[in-house]
Amino acid sequence: MKNLLNHIEEITLMGPGPSCVDTSVLNAMATPTLGHLDPFFIQIMDSIKERLQLLLHTENKLTIPVSGTGSAGMETCFVNLIEKGDPVLVLINGVFGMRMQDVATRLGAAVDTLEFEWGTPVTVAAVREKLAEKSYKIVAVVHAETSTGVKNPVPDIGQLLKGSNTLFLVDAVTSFGGMEIRMDDWGIDVLYSGTQKCLSCPPGLAPVSFSDRAVAAVKARKTKVPNWYLDLTMIINYWEGATRAYHHTAPVNMLYGLYQALQLILEEGETSVCQRHLDNHLRLVDGLKALGIDMLVAPDCRLPMLNSVHIPENAEDAKVRSALLREHKIEIGAGLGPLAGKIWRIGLMGHTARPENVDRLLAALKTVL
């Protein structure tokens, strides 16, 4: 019987995620499966929690990987906090802000939004003005907007909310592992991420972290969390405490992969990892400029790990991406929504962010264009 897996070719993943995965992480996932209640596996779980806390600069006890991809992390944060009619403000400047709005609305929240042009950042002044009008249970923003390549001013928004009762919820799917995140210093109460971006682990897990006051808000709910699978009040009992109560069977081998991915980041050092992302981003921007390709986003709010570039005139979007994939074994990403057909998204996430990859892509683009 034909086995397609024998025909997989290695692709350099330079799109918006998944990113390239180090061989040691792939091998970690091939380690024999342990039971989800095995005492040795519980040691691995505890170590994953500690590593996530370390890299997020948080003392939040509830810092765990949820058993789903990054969007399950988004769902987890909102479904545990929202009860019908809760006022929520979502700051939108791309696809993932829109997704937050959709998720929160489906859960019955009274959602207000502030929208900003795609490719530009959320402005603190606009948020300040909105907060002067009305108070919210949650203010939500995307740190690194994967659809545009824009960095939003998370520390400044956190500063605005300090001293209020509002919970500050941040999407760190694309930023975590590639840019500094100081969860506690920045006043972030609730955060989610994904494994397949700068953590360079395959997709399948969503690290989340809840501050003590966010946990208190979950515990103070009048109604049960309307999602059994993602109910943190039960999941906590599996990830914390002396008796680890079975909730659902944890994705054991995916967790091995995350453990190893975090190991690599800690061994290289968080500062070095962030610097490597920045260095390769600058190398890419320079190289693209030489090819006559311009960046979508202004320099002061560009993400290092997600580079949105204008598709050059005379270049056919799909044809170029397809040629890169087929002839050069390099994947880059298409634009989404209003930017479809107008931009490419070049990822330099985690293990992908290396000079040899930047140079290969630049050479390939030169050939293809």
Place this chain on the structure above:
Amino acid sequence: MKNLLNHIEEITLMGPGPSCVDTSVLNAMATPTLGHLDPFFIQIMDSIKERLQLLLHTENKLTIPVSGTGSAGMETCFVNLIEKGDPVLVLINGVFGMRMQDVATRLGAAVDTLEFEWGTPVTVAAVREKLAEKSYKIVAVVHAETSTGVKNPVPDIGQLLKGSNTLFLVDAVTSFGGMEIRMDDWGIDVLYSGTQKCLSCPPGLAPVSFSDRAVAAVKARKTKVPNWYLDLTMIINYWEGATRAYHHTAPVNMLYGLYQALQLILEEGETSVCQRHLDNHLRLVDGLKALGIDMLVAPDCRLPMLNSVHIPENAEDAKVRSALLREHKIEIGAGLGPLAGKIWRIGLMGHTARPENVDRLLAALKTVL
């Protein structure tokens, strides 16, 4: 920096799941990650769908693995179908029937239950009587109750519902891959499973299948599915059709594992796989009898893949399980709920169901007891 992964010992997993994973499945998971929109990866996805359809004996187009563990499969089935006040009947004879009740109740369904003693099956007569009183949107039952080792009469319940408007929803987490399931012949409309039982893939995916009339029911909803991550109306557009619309990033390497696990079953042949489960079950039952250990469940409704046994007098539950794990590298499962401390659950699921494992366990039990 210490790496716990280097200290993982291989354990023979003879509990209620996860089960032992073949090396080829582990290696499949270590294959280089492809992008979730890569045309070659989409071929793999299509093949997974076909293989699931084949093994479930269904023509349901919507037959896909959901990006979460088995319980995410349960959540998916209920959250896509239930709107506030929908009448649902849940048949309960163990933990997983109770979980269905909890999931459906949180989603606002009007849930009725029929309860049966743990360790005994659901009786068709009781269901017939209940259905004569009231009609339901959904009747839900667990095929193989992992908490007790009981097989429920799914084909007979399906027969009762034929010709009605009621959707028949079946939990096949533990049965799929170890017992025959004829989804279409048995009149099952909605089914979910997990990868970590008889499919012998690590935990992390939940195959689900919806009949055309179940899909029609989802599409006829008055309100949006209150769970963005598991909304099948959107997920379909990624798994079907010419344009594969991005929804969430699929867990690529987990899907490689599932592909390979299904490959192994198809290569061995479904009939042989089911027979192997049965043969090893009988071998285990005989061996246990010789040790003076009795089965909880009557022979006519015993599951081959999950064997609940009375803990012998004078044996200390936790001490025995711990000695098996530490000294013999064999994991068996504890009892849950009212059966905690009273039974052990011995799994013979998928790759675990081999005579050498049965014999090793019997020898180890003899030593430990």
